[in-house]
Amino acid sequence: MIVTFESDVDRIIADRQHGSSWLVAEMIRACRSLRGDPQATGRLRDAFGRFRAIDRSMAVVHHFLDALEPTLGGDFFGALEVYEHYWSRVPERVVQTLTDQLDTGPVRLLTHSHSQVVIDALVGLLESGVDLSVWQTESHPGGEGRAALKELRRHGIEAELVPDRPTDHDLADVTALVLGMDQYTAEAFVNKVGSAGLVAALRALGKPVYVLGDPRKRVCRLGYSDALFETVPWQPGVMLVTGEGMASATRGWPRDRLMEIVRPATAPRQAPGPRADRSRVRAG
Structure with missing residues (x-):
């Protein structure tokens, strides 16, 4: 063909x-x-x-x-x-931030759905010397967790497919939950259905949640298909990692303060050098 x-x-x-x-x-x-x-x-x-x-x-x-x-x-x-x-360079900067948050290992991370940013970050963690294993959910509806599992293993990551909602006993062995996202505001982020339940389960056990993405995913108002995606509110212990650093809601912080912390830096709208007057790329 x-x-x-x-x-x-x-x-x-x-x-x-x-x-x-x-x-x-x-x-x-x-x-x-x-x-x-x-x-x-x-x-x-x-x-x-x-x-x-x-x-x-x-x-x-x-x-x-x-x-x-x-x-x-x-x-x-x-x-x-x-x-x-x-x-x-977003994945590289995300890896740098995550590496600062994790011990060298052994580290077991749980992830959901199929996010290229997450996969790139996990590969980067492995290459940086973290003793890493991954539990990848099946991610229904759609079951794209199997494709993500195959890619993780292709990169040499020890990975296992698990149900979308592992038992609390199993989750006790997880170091942290790592999620991608499709968009976010100061109040919440959007990811595949099932994300909210996993966040609640990990936070009930006192485990951290890292939500990876980049500033392009910042929107003024969330909009998505209810069939495949859901909103997850920011809360203490759920960290936003965009490649510009890390932000976390703290109990008692006003929303406008969270808005200030997660606001992404704006990149130059033009490329440096001779091409600058001809390229109209909006980077942020």
Whole structure:
């Protein structure tokens, strides 16, 4: 079967196994394949219009579309390079923050659904010398936990598939819960259904929860499909790790104070150097 740019777009839109960071990485790869194509602008415009059908809960996807669509017909490929370069270091910064929070091991982490940011962070922890094992939930509906498990093992991580709600006895052996997220505000974050129950169970045992993402996932108001996602309020012991540092709600803190702490830093809107006056990439 011949893979075309358009069939790649179909595959990305139809994907239900991966998170928004993975989808954007695939979108960037597909778009880059059109460099040098005389019909690239028209094909990209069609693709961007179709990508808009992806659930609005996938905040990183729509950040990418909003940032790059204005450059279509201009220096799109230069802008694409600037965008990818800036955001590609988020997993590295997340790993640095998590490493500071965890002992060298043995560490057993529980994770839910299939988040590329989480997988990249876990691989980074292993490479940094943490004695790591992972429990990956089955993640129903959809069962994408099996795909996540396969990827974890491919990277050499000791990983085991577990039910979406392990028993309290089993959870006693878990060091922490590590989740991805699709979007967040100062009050709550959105992730796959089942996340709220896991957060409640881990916090009842006094275990920390780390929610990984990047500032592109910050939104003014949450919006998502109730069938697959749910809201989880920020609470003491649930830490937001965005690559810009770590923030945690503290009992008694007013919401406006939490808003101040989790507000992401805004990156420069233009690339440095000669391309700066031609690239209109919005990084934050």
